[in-house]
Amino acid sequence: MANSKREKTRVTDIIKPEDISKWKPNNNVLISSPMGAGKSYFCKNTLYDIAKKTHGKILMLIHRSNCVEQFKYEIDTDGKADVIEVITYQSLEYSKLHNTNKFNLSDYMFVVCDEFHYFFNDSSFNNKTAVSFKMIMSNTDSIHVFMSATGEHMARYMKKYIKDNKLEDAIEYEIPFDFSFIRELTFFHKDVTMEEFLKEGIKKGDKGIFFIQSAEKAYKLYSKYKKYCVFNCSSNNSKYYEYVDKDKIKQILMNQRFEEQFLITTSCFDAGINIIDTDVKHIVIDIVDIGSLIQCMGRKRIQNEEDKVSIYIKIINNQKLAGLKRSMEQKIEMADFYMQNGYSVEKLIEKYPMQNDINNILYDDLMKDENGNIIPNSYTKVINEPMYFKKKEDIADYSLMLEKYGKFGYCKYLAATFGFIDEETGSYTYRMINEEYELEDYLRKMVHDEVVLLQLRDRSELIKKINAKQDGKLLKKAGTLNKVLEEREIEYRIKEFSTTRYIQDENGNKKKKVYKSAWKIVPF
Template identity: 35%
Template sequence: MSATADAMIAFLKYKDIKHESYSIPHDYSHIKELIFYQNDKVLEKFLRQIPKNHKVICFTKSSAKAFKLHDTFKDSMFVCSPSGTASEKKYMNKEKVSKMLIDEKFDEQFIFSTSTLDNGINLKDKQIKYVVVDIMDVDVLIQCLGRKRIIDQSDKVTVIIKDTSNKMLNKLIRDCNRQIEPALYLQEHGASSYVQKYKKQSNRIIYDRPVNNEVGYDKAINDLMFFKEIYDKQFFEQVASEKNGYMNYIKTKLQQDVYTILDDTYEKADITDYLEAIIGKRLYKEEQTELIKKVDLRDGRGRQQKDVEQFNIYFQKNSLPYNINNDSKINKDRRRRLDNGDANPNYNKRYWILAKHIVFD
C-alpha cells in the first residue's frame, strides 16, 4: 500500500529540487456504494447472488487467486500478464482478451484479473455494475477502479474492496523498519560494521557501489527508496492509528460518506437463520455450547462470552428480535418420560429457551 505520487513530491521538496506539480480533481460521484470485505468466502457468496445481467470486474493481487475464482465462476474470463512468470498464464484465452481490448467490453459475467488490466485499458459497458479490488497498493487500486469508464450520469458502479486490517498495517510497519534500521546503521557506523552486522540480511535500499580508482565495492543507500520506506512507514502508522483506519482512509480517498462491511451483513444473516431454527426449543448444555460457538460473542479482551444476559444485550444492540430465557425456577425439565414413552435423558436438567419478539413498525 503506497501513495507513490505524494511520496515523490515530498522527496523533491525534501531535496529542495525545483519542480512543477499539477493536481487534476477526481470525481467519484459515479460510485453507487462502497463496500469492504474481509473474508474471501464472503466475497464468493456475494458474487453468486449478483443478477446474471450485471457484470463484474474483479482485480486480485495474484494470478493464482484470479484463476481460482475463474475456475469457480464458469461464466468468466481470466486475465494475467502474458509475459509474466505465473504458471496460470497458460489458461488465459488470448483471443477473448484481444476481443475485449478491441470492443472495450466483454461477453462473460465476470472478469478475474491481476493488476495487469490496469495499464491503460478502458471498459465501456453500462452492464458493469461492480468493481472488486483485492490489491493493497492504493495507487494501483485507484488505477483498477478507473478501468471501468463512466458513460453518463446514470452509469453507476458498486465498489467492493478487500480490507487491510490494522494487524496487517502493523506488519507492514515492521517490514519498513527491517529496511530502515540497517540503512541508519550504515549511515552511522560505516560499511565494514554494516556488513559484519547484517551480512545475512538482504535490503532493498542498500546496494553495492563501485569504489572510484579501486578494486571492489562499497555499500551505499538509494536515497529515493530510503525516503520512500520512511514515508510509507509514517503513512501506515497514521492509517493504523485509528480503528478501521484503512477503510476510513479509502472512504475519504474515494469521497464517500459511508461504507458497509460485507462480512457483518452475511454474519448477521447466518446467525439469524440459525436462531430461527431453534426458536422455542429446549437448549440443554450441548445446545447451549453450540449457540455460544455460533454467535461467538467476545469482550474487548477477546474472551468468549457465555452469559445469557450478554447475549440478550447483543441481540438488542444488533436489532435482532430474540431473547433467551433461562429462569432457573421454570426452565428445568421435570418430564420423566418423553411423549413416545421413552425415559427422558434430560430429566431434571436446566435449559434455555430462545423466544422471538413480534416487531411492530
C-alpha cells in the same frame, strides 16, 4: 455521501501550448490528474503537435507490457508513430544494466513517464525501478513529463531528490480528484464473499471486474465460473499465465471492453487499460497497496453522470495494519542503521555480520571517482531510494489509519478519501458486510447455554472458531480475541473471571478447586 457534481476538467484545459513553450530541457513537469482526465490524449495530440513542428521526438515510458501494446496500436492507428515511440520502463532498465546503449534519452524532446508512481509502487517487487528513474533525472537534454493519478508519494520523493541535487524546481499541474462516480462503497472480510458477489451477479445478469492481488486466488475463482468470466494475470507468472486467453485479452485492449459478464484479473491491469462499458456496474478489489487500489477503480472510464459503479473492497483490519507496519519497519531496519551511522559500511557489517539485505533496499555498487570512472576493486553499499521511501510512506499511511482513524481505520481512511463521510455529523456512509454468521450463532448458543470454559483445553474450539492469526499462529489471549471481535463488529465478548468448583475424587470426596481465569461469553 458528500461528493458533488462538477464539470470535468481535462489536462488540455490546464496546460496550453503557450505553457509548454516555456518548458526547457531538463525541466521536470509533474501532472497529477484523475484517471480519465485525458493524460494520454494530451501526449498524443498537444505534445505531438509541438514535437512534430520542431522535428522532435517523444519517448513514452509505460509500466505494463499489455499497456504498451494497446498504446502502440492507438499510435499506429492515429498515424503518429513518426514522432512517438512507446517502450516499457523495464526495457530502459535492462538496456542500462546490460550496457546495450539501445536507448539514448538525449534523442528525445520529451521523455514522458506515464503512471510515474511506477518508480514507487513496483519497487516492492522490482528492485530496479531506481535505474530508470536516475537515467531520466540525469538526462539534461530532454523535458521530463511525469504523469499519474496516484503519484502523490512519488512526487514528494521527487521534490526531495530535486532539492538534494540542486535542480530547478518542478513545474506542477493538478486536477482535483472527483470520486462521485462511486454509487456505493462496501467493505467485506472474507475471500468466500467474492464468490458470493460473483454468483449474485450471474443471477442478475450484471457485469463487473474483480481485481485480485493473488494470481492463484484469481484463477481459482475464475475456474469455478469459466462460462461467465475471462481471466488475466501477468505474463511473468509461470504458473497461471498459461490459462490466460491471449486473444481475448488482446481484444479487450483493442475494443476497450469485455464480452463476458466478469473480468477477473490481477493488478497487471491496474493501469493503462481502459474499459468503456456502461454495463459494468461493479468493481471488486482485493489489493493491499492503496495507490494500486485507486488505479484499479479507474480502469472503467465513466461516460456520463448516470454511469456509476459500486465498489467492494476487502478489509484490512487494524491487527493486520499493525502487522504490515511492523513488517515495513523491519524491511528498512538495515537501511535506517546505515544512514544513521554516516553510511559506514564497517559499522553496518559490525551490526549485521554475514548478512545481506534480503529486501534489496541496500545493495552493492561499484565506486566511482569525481569524473564518473569506476575505481578498480572498490565497491560500497547504496540505498535504493525509491524502494526505501515507498516503505517509509507506507509506514506513515498505516500509522495514520491506526492512530487518527482508530477502529476500522482502513475503511474510514478510504471512505474519507472517496468522500463517503457526512461532513456535518462526521459519520461514515460506507456499508460493511457481516460475514460472521456461523461464529455469531456459536457465540449466541454459548450465552444461551451459559457455557463456562474453565481451562485452556476447554477454549480450543472457541479459539479455532474465532480463527484470528498473527504470523500464522492462532491468537489465544482473551484481551486480544476481544479486540478481534470488536474489529469484526461482533456483539459478543469473552469475560475472564474467577470461579470455584468442587471436584469429586475417586473415593467420593469433594475438593474445592479455584479457577482464576475462567472464560464465558457475554453479550456486548
